Amino acid sequence: MSIMESKVVFIGAGNMAEAIVSGMVSGNFCAPEKIVMTDICPERLVDLEEDYGVSTSTDNSVVKNAEIVVLSVKPQVMDEVLKAIAPVLRKETLVISIAAGIPASKIEVALGEGTRVVRVMPNTPALIGMGASALAAGRLADEADMDVAESILQCVGLTERVDESQIDAVTALSGSGPAYVFYLLEGMLAAADEMGLEKKTARALALQTVEGAARLMKDSGEEAAELRAKVTSKGGTTAAAINSLEEAGVKSSIINALKAARVRSIELSK
Numbered sequence: 448m449s450i451m452e453s454k455v456v457f458i459g460a461g462n463m464a465e466a467i468v469s470g471m472v473s474g475n476f477c478a479p480e481k482i483v484m485t486d487i488c489p490e491r492l493v494d495l496e497e498d499y500g501v502s503t504s505t506d507n508s509v510v511k512n513a514e515i516v517v518l519s520v521k522p523q524v525m526d527e528v529l530k531a532i533a534p535v536l537r538k539e540t541l542v543i544s545i546a547a548g549i550p551a552s553k554i555e556v557a558l559g560e561g562t563r564v565v566r567v568m569p570n571t572p573a574l575i576g577m578g579a580s581a582l583a584a585g586r587l588a589d590e591a592d593m594d595v596a597e598s599i600l601q602c603v604g605l606t607e608r609v610d611e612s613q614i615d616a617v618t619a620l621s622g623s624g625p626a627y628v629f630y631l632l633e634g635m636l637a638a639a640d641e642m643g644l645e646k647k648t649a650r651a652l653a654l655q656t657v658e659g660a661a662r663l664m665k666d667s668g669e670e671a672a673e674l675r676a677k678v679t680s681k682g683g684t685t686a687a688a689i690n691s692l693e694e695a696g697v698k699s700s701i702i703n704a705l706k707a708a709r710v711r712s713i714e715l716s717k
């Protein structure tokens with residue numbers, strides 16, 4: 448069966464599920480009537496029906512007719528959800544999990560022998576269709592399953608395939624990554640404020656700078672270090688700033704920060 452004809456059930460109609468469904472519907476990926484969203488909050492479901500034309504339910508047993516199930520609840524409620532859907536889920540159903548820190552093997556065991564699972568680590572820019580998602584196949588998910596999962600996540604941005612052993616590193620890089628950029632922006636904007644720039648002007652300039660720099664690196668194909676060297680003339684203003692960053696050991700702090708995030712991701716998944 449093609450994805451267009453598949454019934455896709457999202458368990459947990461929160462921010463991420465809404466972002467993905469929004470991308471699927473606006474990109475004509477599949478007909479809205481093929482999508483079912485479940486949640487414990489009925490009011491939220493009414494809004495989603497109105498906004499996207501999808502079906503909704505407060506009963507997770509709707510997975511029984513699904514070809515694809517996307518697990519999009521918070522990790523804390525995953526045990527309860529898996530227990531509830533295990534008795535009704537069909538063997539052929541592909542399960543895609545976007546929950547942070549839940550190994551595919553845990554889902555496979557909870558849902559029963561033979562369940563095909565694809566694990567995904569998305570990030571929040573998915574909310575505006577600019578997400579970066581890494582996908583890892585569980586033990587039984589095959590190439591076709593990965594294609595299906597990838598095509599769904601591509602509705603909200605870029606996808607990359609990784610081995611599940613790399614998911615904690617991905618969590619540290621792109622999962623938590625937007626926060627590092629916001630942290631950099633906090634610093635840039637605090638400095639702009641101290642230097643007397645108007646808030647609105649500083650915000651516009653800083654955001655365009657971050658977006659433009661990322662785009663320049665993407666479009667040119669050049670490495671970050673090369674591009675940095677190009678804008679850093681000896682004795683100039685950029686050199687003064689970079690020297691200050693180097694003296695403070697900022698680059699090694701960033702490396703340590705990502706390693707700490709990876710360690711925490713491993714701890715949380717246990």
Ligand SMILES: NC(=O)c1ccc[n+]([C@@H]2O[C@H](COP(=O)([O-])OP(=O)(O)OC[C@H]3O[C@@H](n4cnc5c(N)ncnc54)[C@H](OP(=O)(O)O)[C@@H]3O)[C@@H](O)[C@H]2O)c1
Nearest residue numbers: 459460461462463486487519520521522545546547569571
């Ligand atoms: N946001 C991110 O940056 C990000 C990044 C990577 C991965 N993820 C993963 O994506 C998943 C969803 O995140 P989110 O930010 O979209 O969370 P969210 O907005 O809290 O969405 C989860 C939804 O599930 C509902 N829910 C709770 N228990 C349920 C149940 N038993 N059955 C059905 N629905 C239930 C929640 O309702 P209540 O709010 O009423 O409890 C909520 O509406 C998480 O597992 C997270 O780890 C998120």
